[in-house]
Amino acid sequence: MTSTDAEPAGRHARGTPDRATVTAFAEIAAVMALWFWSLSRVDPGEMTDLGLVSVLPVTAFVALAALALSFGLALLRVPGTGARLLTAYPLALTLMVYLTPPLVYDTARYSWAWKHAGIVDYIDRTGGVDPFIDVLTVYHSWPGFFAFNAMLTDLAGLDSAMSYAAWAEVFFNLLTVAAVVALLRGLTDDPRTVAVAAWIFVLGNWVGQGYWSPQAISYAWYLLVVALLVHWFPGRPAAGVTHAVTTPARRAGLMGVVLLLLFCIVSTHQLTPVVTLLTVTVLVLTQRTNATTLPLLVTVLVGGWLLYVAAPFTETTLTEALAAIGAVDENVEGTLIQYDAISTGQLLVSMMSRAQTVAVVLLAGAGVIARLRRGHRGYTAFFLAAVPFTIVMFSPYGHEILFRAYLFALPGLAFFAAALLWPPSSVVTPHRMRVLLGVSLALMVGLLFSLFGNDRQYHFTEREVAAAEYVYDVAPPGTLLVEGSRNYPAQFENYDRFTYVPIAREAEEDRLEMVQHPVRVLRRWMGDSSYAASYLVITRSQKAETEALGEMPGGGLQSIEEALLKSRAFRAVLHNEDASVFVLRTQLVESGEPTATGGAR
Template sequence: MGKLQTLTNGRMTSFTSAVARRPGTAAGERRPSGPTAARQWTARLLLPVALVLWLLSLRHVHLAGMRDYGLLQVLPVLFWVALGLLVLGFCLLLSDRRTAGGWFAGYVLGLIAVIHATPTLLYPTLRYSWAWKHVAVTDAVIRHQGDVPHAGKLAIYNQWPGFFDLNAFFLQATGLHSALGYATWTPPVFNAVLLAPLLLLYRTVTRDRRLIWGAAWIYYSCSWVGQDYFAPQAFAFLLFVTVMALVMGQLPTSVLHRSGDAHYIRTGDTRAADIPTGRWPVGRFVLVMVLAAVIISSHPLTPLMLISALVVLSFPRRNRRVVLPVLAGTTLLAVVWDATVARPYIADNLNDFMGSLLKPDTNVVSGLAALGTAAPGHVVVAWVDRGLSAAVFVLAALAFLARPWVRRTSLALLVVAPLPVLAANAYGGEMIFRAYLFALPAASLLIAVLLLERGSRPRLQVLAACPVLLALLGGLMFGYYGKESSNYFTKDEVAAARFVAATSPPGSTVVSLTSAVPGLYLRYDDNPMVEFDQQDIEDRRRLVKDPVKGLEGFLPDASPQQPAYIILSRAQAADLYQTGVLPADTVQRMESALSKNPDYIPVFRTKDAVVYRYQGTKS
């Protein structure tokens, strides 16, 4: 009996010791030592301090001072101090393997708030002209109870109406008057919602909290493209990441990396409970197909990115049992949609599509050209954008080379998946930026693995990673804030556009130099639009040479019953100065020429905008 008791006590002692050695178990969890406790409390204190300083800094921002560098040159020092404290606190969290996920979530959500809620809190009106355009489309869908007639170049939204139909349904169900009421908050809300599928995607590869939250932090520190406003592409991208997370979770290489298990990390050894069966649960497969259908009905580009990603994921034989059913279903849905609902647009643009396939080099560089006459600061911002994008791909490639276990995952495949679409079409000069955006979620986890995977000296490793995280975030601020002088609109500019929408008879032509006019498309189904930055080079040259004669060529049918309205505004002048598509003084020269011509009557004037009416040449 004594021997049995001794043996039992020995086993219990060994078991207790083993439990004590396991990190994160309640029974064996030891209180942090003095330096570790100090770091924990410092990190917990820095988050609320940084957020308070950020909110205080927004009280002293003079938006009228924005020029070459947008918000960068008007944000006070206190804002940058708050941002630096966020980075420091997050690095302190990374240095402690016992950090709870809630604190990581707090810091990432804090970063989202600082980056994406700052313009929302500072600006008196909705930011970005394309967001205004999408609000106008939603309102038109409600007015017409579906397809919008006489939509002109915005008829494309009749072929991909999913996003607008959902918003129209939401507005009618809630009794709200317009999407303008919530569109202002789309960037911070969208990015906060996107965090959930990002985390789901990263958890299909690793269970290490530091890598998962580090990847999320890196994503938001590098997502400078700005496709997060009230737009169908933002909605479709959110669904794209969700679909990728669900597909990745079914792959046989799911969860190859675990925190605190050196053998598992080194060999990628899988366990029976962690190996997916390779068969889709019916409910999950139906969910994926529903999400794919919504993507296909909402945006023309994202389905191509989704199909490209699925094709690339199907290259490894081990993935095909999971990926091929989704690929087949998505392709079938896309073909059916394009052959029916989207057929008018595709038929009209088929020659352009086929021509783009023969010019892959032009497609790749199209978004990087025409900077020769841009503002000096705008050129700097463009080069910082490119440098940040290049750094992301270089760091992801280094992770692929330096961390062997990631080669057994599908992360690298997701990074290169947008490249075929990039070579196939220029997408109005934006394809290279869209390809970067779709590659960024997977690239962010690769960078996190490179910088943050625990080694023999983890604290020194985090110390070395902190400047890299700070540099990436600095690059984002240039790309995301550097063009705000033309993205920001005053109340006077909004009033000018609303005046035109409220007083112009149906059939009136609305003219602007650029699209940087809030509410320019409020009645786009009634009033045709002319934007000179979208006209060919000869038309623009005639306008620069003689503003009155350059205008008249676009207004041959103007009459008292259907006059033309010319809107000139502060944001258009800022847009021209930044991009150089027309000389920077074109707004001033137009204003001077029209004010001297009796055929052009000023009908609205404020400090930031003026509207002229033209109803034909007086006899």
């Protein structure tokens, strides 16, 4: 049986689902049940610096292996035209992976998710944004995501966007996979190749940008724009692809959708519009889409936003941005972690993520060669895989540019990997299934380490949240907030009232002095009368991060916390198992500040 066998879309003639399809969905349900049962046995408090992998039970790994095996068998068993149903497997894998954090952890992970909530809170309180603000300035210049969430929280009657932020990761990643499937169907008509490519995409997507963030939604929008262009507005006809035929009225409607998505992208994120412009321009120049006016339109949108809406941000960063253009070595170097400082566990996690990236790129490269040998000359997927890497020439993007380039290139890379592992219109054989199974198992291990390997510091306990809430509730405007590091649930409300000083970001000699003489240094810092008040926050997640990355010398934040607990100059106004909040005793006497213990407020 070949992948083009014509049978009624996975159904018998009498309209009932065929046995292979029923078996596939039954296996998916059983595997997911085993996975979620396994999660009920996980204690995140026992994690080592290998992250969530260190506490997953054996049954969780069995579930993943079983899903990979079921997918391989379904590729063999499910009838030809019914193979479109095989995309249920990458969707099921997405559900398993991204439902894990909200089910295992009590609160949303990633400190940046909490900071994003702070922008929503700011808009809720003030009714707008401030492009001239000193903290988290960039978000005030690209506020689309935050403005929508401010409206959503108001309509839903929620106190904070954090009420749903943890679950957004599931939604965004499901939307992304659906957009990838739509895009892949514009590259090939073979449903098995589409399913395998979507499967590889999920396994290769370790970068972790699918959480509640502007990048997550703008990435999905980017994929939808490209999918619409290659499927509904094709240029040169591509071999092996049936493009949609539609009426002028429908084309006009679809172009309206494209334009709306482009505006949303431009108003939401600073990097995605650049990648969108580059990709659309190349697709037009190479006649892969007939939407020939789009590059000019996107240029006008991006330029207008930078020069008008985001002008304050653009003016302050223009010199730095111009200096980064062409500085590929410097842009890439900042992305790579310094191995001489990190812990052994984090070294392994970093190596796994690099191996994961190299594996996907090598599979894609081999797929390019294999397609060329078969005589395929369709270059749309090649452009989708190659163009995003050009952004490394323009900016270091907060030392993340290489990871973001890989993320944008991943749909094209996944297509070529699938073209190698399961070529379009290929004969369905057990050998291909076995090869795919081996690759899948290897990538699954890499994904777990790469995506969840930092979760000892990325997840936060309710006690840590209680400490942050205490400070944001009682500290007056104009407060100095000293933090062990920026990695904790911070800035999610009233964030504009504070001046932030993370100890881990100080110069090396200052960090060393802090560890050696914490009481003396912090008395000097927090005794500055120019601030309305001063607080110090040290949390479990801060300690985990600084220890894993080797950011603090000596005993690190733990020794600072112990010294302050013993000092008569400081008082812990909140102290529990996972967090401490300190003030100078003189401030406590002057303000009559209440004390909270055990996580109570």
